[in-house]
Amino acid sequence: MERNVSSLAIVLHSQRHGQLNRRLKLLSVDFGIIDVISYGARKSLKSVKAEVFTDAQFFLYYNPVKKDYTLKDAQVVATHDDIRDDLSRTYCALFFCELLLKTNGGESAGEYQLLSTALDMLTAFPKRTDQILIQFVHRLTDLLGLRTDLTSCPICERLYGEKEILSFSSSLSCPCCSACASLDSGMLLPPGARRYLVLTSKLGYEESVLVPLSPTATQRIKNYLLRYAQIITGGTLKTLSAGILQEGADQ
Ligand SMILES: [Zn+2]
Incomplete structure (x- = not known):
């Protein structure tokens, strides 16, 4: 029936x-x-x-x-049809969809809200595509239960120093101190990028997208989170294989 x-x-x-x-x-x-x-x-x-x-x-x-x-x-x-007027925004939105399909495990109401807001903002703030992407991945890690607080190492529990550069644990798929890091990851998070991620964790999505971020910092954090997205999906993201999202911001 x-x-x-x-x-x-x-x-x-x-x-x-x-x-x-x-x-x-x-x-x-x-x-x-x-x-x-x-x-x-x-x-x-x-x-x-x-x-x-x-x-x-x-x-x-x-x-x-x-x-x-x-x-x-x-x-x-x-319909979010306007997104298709621009190649990098199209790729960005397709990347969001692919990432949600491949991580499928979060809470669906939260993920729906995240994607709905992201697509609305790609239409409303075309110049802030990189920030929308950065915050999408950052917020998704929270919904998937992968986010750490970025103030202390999740393995040895030592508090990070103010100027400390964080390394990465491949086994836990999260940032950690250099002593606890996997040797092969190459994922380094500088202090400025860490401060930005901690600060925006407390803000709403729209609000965090409007936080000022220099072009250099934007590029660095974006590429870090794109690599992070590859790590949590086992390197299978087709939308990243063309390299379009990794290119510099169009500002
Ligand atoms: Zn540690």
């Missing part, structure tokens, strides 16, 4: 499914990340528009026997 269900959700991924249909991956508030078939999505102009980055209230059929979802309708909150 099919059931009608609905949830706020964002389309993370969309691919062809048979001749006329599409298979979507939705990050939903109520059901986590789910696969949804959109029938006739390629045929009819009247079919429900659900492109990648679309934020909407989705109305679905759920078949509890087959455990699959079918798209019935969607009430769009935001």
